[in-house]
Amino acid sequence: MVVLGMILLIWNVSMFILYGVDKVFAKKKCRRIRESILLLLPLFMGSFGAMFGMVVFNHKTSKPRFRVWIPAEVVLHIALIALLNYLFF
Numbered sequence: 668m669v670v671l672g673m674i675l676l677i678w679n680v681s682m683f684i685l686y687g688v689d690k691v692f693a694k695k696k697c698r699r700i701r702e703s704i705l706l707l708l709p710l711f712m713g714s715f716g717a718m719f720g721m722v723v724f725n726h727k728t729s730k731p732r733f734r735v736w737i738p739a740e741v742v743l744h745i746a747l748i749a750l751l752n753y754l755f756f
Contacts (some may be wrong), residue, residue, distance in 0.1 A: 679716030682709050686720025686727070696704070702727075706736055714740035 680716035686709070689700040705727065718737050720726065727733040 668690070674713055677720075678713045682713035682716030683720040683723070686717060687724050690726040699736060702730075702732070706732065709740055712744055714744050729738040 685700065686705065689705065692699050706719070714737060718741050721728055721733065721737060
């Protein structure tokens with residue numbers, strides 16, 4: 668169980684860093700990370716890090732797809748965690 672928690676922590680930190688890197692790329696007018704990547708990778712239990720990255724870096728917050736999709740993923744993951752907790756603990 669601890670290993671799974673560590674994996675999820677590392678994955679969420681990675682999502683946070685990914686949003687930060689894309690923000691730096693945007694400011695420097697460099698090649699960017701695709702929006703599809705920024706939307707789909709957090710779906711694999713990385714939505715908390717993505718949401719935190721959006722808020723901290725103020726990145727993609729004006730895009731309606733991100734304003735809806737990432738919080739929806741957070742809600743989905745909270746529900747999934749609650750369900751798994753109910754079923755197994």
